[in-house]
Amino acid sequence: MELADKAVGLVLSLISLSIFTYYTFWVIILPFVDSDHFIHKYFLPKEYALIIPIFAGVSLLSFLSMFIGYVMQKSKRKSA
Template sequence: MELADRAVGLLLSVLSLSIFTYYTFWLIILPFVDSDNFVHKYFLPQEYAIFIPVFAGVGLISLLCLFIGYVMLKSKKKKA
């Protein structure tokens, strides 16, 4: 099982590093590149740089609140 854990850890590390690199290049370096350069076709418009993290954060907080509410209701039923 240790090998599977290492493989999953490596996969998650590579995935997070690639997302971080893409997002950093998108926000910091791309505004300084000419708009007619071919690199721009690989990136979304700049407006999505705010929308995607905001919607992901709202979704994560919503799921967290639903989970906490479910656990609280389940523990209340055990006491009664």
């Protein structure tokens, strides 16, 4: 099982690194490249550079809030 855990960790690390690299290039470097350059066809429009992280953050906070509420309700039932 230890080998499977390492493989999953490696895959998740590679996915995270690729997303970070893509987003960094998209937000920081791409605005300095001419708009008619071919590289622009591989990236989403600039508006999504804000929409995607905001949506992800709101989703994460919502999930964490629901999880914490669930755990608090469950612990309240056990103590009562």
